[in-house]
Amino acid sequence: MSEIVVTLPDGSELSVEEGATVADVAYEIGPGLGKDTVAGVVDGELVDKAAPVHDGAQVVIVTDQSDEYLRVLRHTAAHVFAQALQRLHPEAKLAIGPPTDEGFYYDVTDVDLDADDLEAIEAEMESILEEDLPVERELRSREEALELYEDNPYKRDILENEAAGDEELSFYVQGDFEDLCKGPHVESTGEIGAVQLLNISSAYWRGDEDNETLTRVYGTAFESEKDLEEYMELRAEAEERDHRKLGQEMDLFSIPEVTGPGLPLYHPNGKKILDELSGFAESLNVDAGYDPVETPHLFRTELWKKSGHYDNYVDDMFLLDVNDEEYGLKPMNCPGHATIFDQHSWSYRDLPVRYFEDGKVYRKEQRGELSGLSRVWSFTIDDGHLFCRPEQIEAEIRQVMDSIYEVLETFGLEAHVALATRPEKSVGSDEIWEQSETQLRSVLDNQNIDYDLEPGDGAFYGPKIDFAFEDALGRKWDGPTVQVDFNMPERFDLTYTGEDNEEHRPVMIHRALYGSYERFFMVLIEHFDGKFPLWLAPEQVRILPISDDQLGYAHRVKNELSEFRVDVEDRSWTLGRKIREAQEDNVPYMLVVGENEAESGTISVRDRKEREEQDVAVEAFREHLDAEYGEKRLEPDFLAD
Helix, strand or coil, X not given: CCEEEEECCCCCEEEEECCCEHHHHHHHHCHHHHHHCCEEEECCEEEECCCECCCCCEEEEECCCCCCHHHHHHHHHHHHHHHHHHHHCCCCEECCCCECCCCEEEEEECCCCCHHHHHHHHHHHHHHHHHCCECEEEEEEHHHHHHHCCCCHHHHHHHXXXXXXXXXXXXXXXCCEEEECCCCCCCEHHHCCEEEEEEEEEEEHHHCCCCCEEEEEEEEEECCHHHHHHHHHHHHHHHHHCHHHHHHHCCCEECCHHHCCCCCEECHHHHHHHHHHHHHHHHHHHHCCCEECCCCCEEEHHHHHHHCHHXXXXXXXXXXXXXXXXXXXXXXXXXXXXXXXXXXXXXXXXXXXXXXXXXXXXXCCCHHHCECCCECCEEEEEEEEEEXXXXXXXXXXHHHHHHHHHHHHHHCCEEEEEEECCCCCCCCCHHHHHHHHHHHHHHHHHCCCCCEEECCCCECCECEEEEEXXXXXXXXXXXXXEEEECHHHHHCCCCEECCCCCEECCEEEEEECCCCHHHHXXXXXXXXXXXXXXXXXXXXXXXXXXXXXXXXXXXXXXXXXXXXXXXXXXXXXXXXXXXXXXHHCCCCEEEEECHHHHHHCEEEXXXXXXXXEEEEEHHHHHHHHHHHHHCCCCCCCCCCC
């Protein structure tokens, strides 16, 4: 039998027999590792240890010490839920039950469930854990599978689509339960240390609102009760930080039903924060040599057909007929920027040409997937596109990444980096995609940046480097991106005149420093728990006169601080109530002014951490605000210990 070569995480290569599995690779490395193998990651995809590997595959062995192990365990927990459900409700039909970043969910039907039912199901799940049932992979023929799921249209849908060409199908069996599944799973239900069902909701089959509505039950699982308790504490804190809750309390934004789903309205407080974010992004763009442009909200669909978006995004576009011509609200800004570039003649000396725009875009997400500012129909991308010569690619990508890291440092955020490669639905030749992916990989490797591989997650027109923000609770959110695109310049026939006086094709690079303002705003609300740094806070200073007699002096102080966002609390409340209200509103600084302050021309400064200093000169405080604002410090520090 011939041999194939696979690549291991340390970059070394290993020869194994053709047809070898992940487990075979592990045993080839060492018998101890083979024995401990739970699953594998092949080319970035988590797979069962029985999955075959191919020549050139990148293989990672997963044991119970691996980061991926928890996801495998949670996949099994989803099966435990389904088993417990069918023990209590044999009439229930199962759809899908995948693991998630925080646990798992299972979509079911033909059973009437509400939140009150979860406690009994959870108790049955705990019984199944105590039974320590072996989880075994078994192969069934297509005929057996179709017969087994004769009355289950969802499993038959999977058989006829995702598993359309498979004559043998994997099932996982634990005691009296079996489920069609590719895996992977842990060895037994007893490996799951703790489970908890979290909530219940509805979901459309395959996320399509034209399909049937299913019941979705969310849960989580961990190796130990201690891990579960820590997670539940974080979850409770996350609920307190929820941007929808804080957005309402701080009067930042709303998404009322009357305006339509996924269409946020920004109130004055929220708009002040967005303006600061926009100004910061603009300063980074201008410093990096970008020129501002502006494009309309809709174009003729001829433009979207030319760019390739129509074929790849038409189901997610808002289309309308105007005088018998079809127009579409723009799902992206890049075709407009490519068209601007095409209106001029360029020399190689002119490149790179860089454009930026806070461009509003529209994508018709399924209603069931809309959630606060994290997933909306209308959002704004801090978009940038640059056109460069091939030899300029790496330098331009490095410059973009420098700007992204400046964003991360400014907001005190960590980020996880991933290289997303060619998706199944894409445009362009194999040669172009290989060249693009090589360029991005080279930049990451040369800058010694740790990154994950996300096979198939690239844009339809090119691969990309994605940054996922990590907030104060350790949660990850999609953020900045940089993408190499050889396809759109070809589609738009973009050219520049080279040093040889011949026409050449530029390379287009797409980039966003925030990702979108909406999602970034959501991340900041929850990351800062509504306690924004001074430069972002919608109200930076609140002046608290002790009595109405000091209102005149309070307004004079406000005038001296006129370059900042300052309000005077003029309601006839006690000072204690005024302070409590300002703290609840997360105002960075409170200035208490009474009779003594009015006579001496000073202020008493108090911050939201309840630190206080008296007899402060107004000019000294103004100078500090100017420095704190200009340096974009993360915390009020006038009274810092």
